[in-house]
Amino acid sequence: MTTTVDDSLFTETADGIALLGSECTDCGAYTFPRQGGCPRCTGSAMQDVPLSRRGILWSWTIQGFRPKPPYTGADDTYGVGYVELPGQLIVESRLTETDPAKLRIGMPVRLTLVPFRQDENGQPVHTFAFEAVNND
Numbered sequence: 001m002t003t004t005v006d007d008s009l010f011t012e013t014a015d016g017i018a019l020l021g022s023e024c025t026d027c028g029a030y031t032f033p034r035q036g037g038c039p040r041c042t043g044s045a046m047q048d049v050p051l052s053r054r055g056i057l058w059s060w061t062i063q064g065f066r067p068k069p070p071y072t073g074a075d076d077t078y079g080v081g082y083v084e085l086p087g088q089l090i091v092e093s094r095l096t097e098t099d100p101a102k103l104r105i106g107m108p109v110r111l112t113l114v115p116f117r118q119d120e121n122g123q124p125v126h127t128f129a130f131e132a133v134n135n136d
Contacts, residue, residue: 005116005127009033011050017113018050019091019128030089051091053111054133055083058090060103083109083130094129108133 004010011020022031024038025045032051037044060081079095081103096114097103109130116127 021051022046052085055085058082058084096131
């Protein structure tokens with residue numbers, strides 16, 4: 001079993017692990033992470049939904065420094081992007097690619113899990129990221 005930074009962010013689907021968001025049954029707004037109230041209509045008719053595992057890179061940058069605490073992880077350089085999950089929402093995420101020449105706005109991407117840090121026993125703890133889709 002894969003250890004994650006926060007198991008409440010994920011759900012298992014027939015296609016593999018997905019981000020777990022919420023959808024307002026009154027107005028159709030999506031949120032991630034899950035919320036008990038709707039930011040669009042202020043209603044409380046929220047239901048848990050798996051978010052799309054595939055999206056489009058909406059914007060990106062390469063970070064050349066480690067995030068400030070409480071964030072952890074060994075990488076000093078990593079990609080960060082906004083990924084549009086069509087018909088749902090835009091999520092901020094790590095990217096698996098760190099080479100700017102290989103990233104472009106509008107490129108198709110898919111959800112994956114990547115090692116983020118090690119736990120107190122030296123075992124990997126994973127977080128989510130998006131990787132390029134190679135027309136498969």
